Amino acid sequence: MTENVSYNFTYPSYPKFVNDVYGTFTKSWGKLDAVDKTPLGWFHIVKQYGQVSWNDVYYVIFLALLWTALRYTVTSYILKPIAMASNLGSRETVKAPESAWKLLVYSCTWSYSIYILFFTKNNYFYDAPSTFYGWKSGSEVPNEIYLAYILQFSFYIHSVYGTLFVDAWRKDSIVMLAHHVVTMLLIGFSYAFRFTNVGILILYLHDITDILLEGTKLAVYYKTKGGRWxxxxxxxxxxxFVLFG
Structure with missing residues (x-):
């Protein structure tokens, strides 16, 4: 168990950060037994130290279905009619509701992250090292962070389904699928091992980039409406594009 104490922390430069992470990783990897470096060993580590309940699984499945139903309703009755009324091109009329849906969701999840980080007792944004104070395996996750986690994880389950069966297929659809799977793994493992305090900080930084991406896509789709520039x-x-790059 990590003691709940504060200490002086100097933020490293980017080169030092990369060097420290690489050095710590290689040192820790070298201390592992041979079996711990295999998928079987990883499974045993997750089973021994990770903690996920059946209730967590049920909540996530229910919310993934709810996301799908909500998307259908919002897209069919709000976003598609708006796109059609905007006199967009045929391709843009299909793509715009998809980006608008994602922009809406990411804006909501990012706003909730803002609430957790700036309007509760959590001070993780201003004191990043405090995300690890009091950490222990299997510790209880605060309700507000737990809600953020199950909402995000279930949304990415829905997003895998959406990319495969709902969204228009694009050149980067395979990349998006990989992104969703990796994001689910990161969210899932950080929850199981109770690194949720630093996780909510990362989700806050992650979602703003998706807001920027989907907002930029919408701006592209709306450059031409009814033949006018x-x-x-x-x-x-x-x-x-400049900011995202």
């Missing part, structure tokens, strides 16, 4: 949307899309 809209300079404002072109400027927004250019700024979005």
């Amino acid at each position: 809209y300079t404002a949307c072109d400027t927004l899309s250019t700024c979005g």
